[in-house]
Structure formats: C-alpha cells, structure tokens
Amino acid sequence: MTLRRGVVVLTGAGVSADSGVATFRGPGGLWEGHRLEEVATPEAWARDPVLVWRFYQERRARLSTVQPNDAHRALVRLERRVRDADGLFTLVTQNVDDLHERAGSRELLHMHGELTRLRCERCDYGREDRASVDPDAFLPCPECGHERLRPDIVWFGEVPFHLPAIDRAMAACTHFLAIGTSGVVYPAAGLLMLAREAGARTWVNSLEAPDNLHPDDTFLPGRAADVVPGLVEELCADWGLG
Numbered sequence: 001m002t003l004r005r006g007v008v009v010l011t012g013a014g015v016s017a018d019s020g021v022a023t024f025r026g027p028g029g030l031w032e033g034h035r036l037e038e039v040a041t042p043e044a045w046a047r048d049p050v051l052v053w054r055f056y057q058e059r060r061a062r063l064s065t066v067q068p069n070d071a072h073r074a075l076v077r078l079e080r081r082v083r084d085a086d087g088l089f090t091l092v093t094q095n096v097d098d099l100h101e102r103a104g105s106r107e108l109l110h111m112h113g114e115l116t117r118l119r120c121e122r123c124d125y126g127r128e129d130r131a132s133v134d135p136d137a138f139l140p141c142p143e144c145g146h147e148r149l150r151p152d153i154v155w156f157g158e159v160p161f162h163l164p165a166i167d168r169a170m171a172a173c174t175h176f177l178a179i180g181t182s183g184v185v186y187p188a189a190g191l192l193m194l195a196r197e198a199g200a201r202t203w204v205n206s207l208e209a210p211d212n213l214h215p216d217d218t219f220l221p222g223r224a225a226d227v228v229p230g231l232v233e234e235l236c237a238d239w240g241l242g
C-alpha cells in the first residue's frame with residue numbers, strides 16, 4: 001500500500017515581501033518603525049488602543065494596493081495538482097494579508113489571524129470587513145454595543161488559530177515546505193521539526209538560513225517569487241503530476 005501524499009506548506013512574511021509587504025524582522029528589528037510589543041500585544045491594545053488601531057487600519061488600507069506574486073501563484077498550482085491526484089494539501093500561513101486567497105489558494109489556514117476581519121473583544125461577534133479603514137474612528141460592536149472592535153489578529157501571548165486543523169494536516173504530512181519565515185515564532189516554527197521527525201521530506205526557502213534549519217532540510221536560498229515556482233515544477237515532475 002502506498003502512503004497518500006500529504007503536502008503541508010508553511011508561509012511567513014517572506015512570501016509576501018516580493019509583493020511589497022514589509023516583513024516583521026527587518027533591518028533594525030523594527031516592524032514598520034515600531035517594536036512588536038508596541039503594536040502586537042494585548043497589553044499594547046489595552047494601553048494605547050488609538051496607536052494600535054491606527055497601525056492596523058493602515059495595514060488594512062494598504063491591502064488593496066498590493067498584489068499576489070509568482071510564489072503565491074505557484075502554491076495555487078501545487079495545491080490543484082496535489083488535490084487532483086487525490087493527495088492532501090494544506091497551506092498554513094502566519095501572514096495576516098489576503099494574498100494567498102486572492103491568488104486562489106483554497107485549503108488555507110491563517111494561524112495568526114486576518115487583516116480583512118474584525119472582531120469584538122467582549123462577545124463572539126466577528127465579520128469580514130475590508131471597507132472600514134478610517135485610522136481615527138473606532139467601530140462599535142453591532143452585537144453587544146461595546147465601543148470598539150479589534151483587528152482579528154493573534155497577538156503575542158494569544159493562542160494561534162486553527163491548531164486542531166494544523167495538527168490533523170501534520171499527522172498526514174509526507175512533504176513539508178517552509179517559505180519565507182524566520183523560524184523564531186512558536187508554535188509555527190516547530191512545524192518544520194515535527195514534519196522532519198515524522199519522516200516527511202522538508203524544503204526551506206528564505207533569504208537567509210532560518211533559526212530552525214536542520215542539515216536534513218533542503219535549503220533553497222533566494223527570493224520566494226524566484227525560487228518557489230521552480231520548486232513547485234520540480235516537485236510536480238518528480239511526483240508525476242501534470
């Protein structure tokens with residue numbers, strides 16, 4: 001009996017860098033001029049909601065100015081071909097932009113949340129919202145009347161989304177690709193080792209070797225938009241997928 005192919009792809013900020021979206025750990029360790037703790041923690045939101053809201057509203061407004069790149073599109077081709085051949089495919093992204101779905105990815109888990117969504121910090125209310133991008137106006141919750149919705153983003157100290165679904169994908173993983181992630185934020189950074197230890201073949205693309213790289217991983221340095229299309233073609237040829 002042959003093992004059903006289970007492909008898991010983990011992406012990070014580097015996959016969107018070629019679309020013009022800033023990575024988190026750029027030169028100087030700042031994210032768009034802010035320390036992460038200033039804008040990406042529940043404490044920051046409690047301390048200075050005006051600053052945090054403005055920061056995310058600017059990111060939300062900018063989404064409509066960026067487009068998917070060749071790496072996003074190549075991952076769509078990989079998904080289609082693997083699924084057409086009755087394999088399992090899951091794309092786990094740490095990115096909060098919507099470039100994977102706009103490229104056409106379907107089996108997609110946003111483990112750190114989505115800029116395109118807002119939710120109430122008091123009740124269960126949440127909605128997709130791409131239009132309300134005024135940096136100076138909080139939006140009240142239409143459900144419970146609380147004065148402000150928050151970005152539907154997983155901040156430091158909060159539990160990532162979709163962990164049970166990620167566990168299920170990892171349990172069936174035979175081939176694992178990590179693309180454009182520095183390998184320092186857990187639990188995402190632990191998936192590469194989990195895959196390797198479970199016997200999956202592993203590929204890593206990034207500009208420089210990430211913290212969690214192991215000699216058994218196939219490391220492909222370079223820009224994702226240059227590297228990923230070739231990797232996808234090579235894998236599909238190896239696997240006999242048209």
Ligand code: OAD
Pocket residue numbers: 011012013014015017018023024025026036040094095112154155156179180181182183184185205206207208210222223224225
């Ligand atoms: P980082 O900013 O930590 O790392 C980006 C990685 O992408 C680095 O390894 C770069 O070498 C690589 N890179 C940059 N440009 C690239 C390109 N054009 N092609 C390929 N690789 C490139 O981003 P993440 O690892 O995604 O979490 O960060 C993980 C998490 O930290 C984020 O999801 C966010 C942040 O705090 C939360 O907001 C909870």
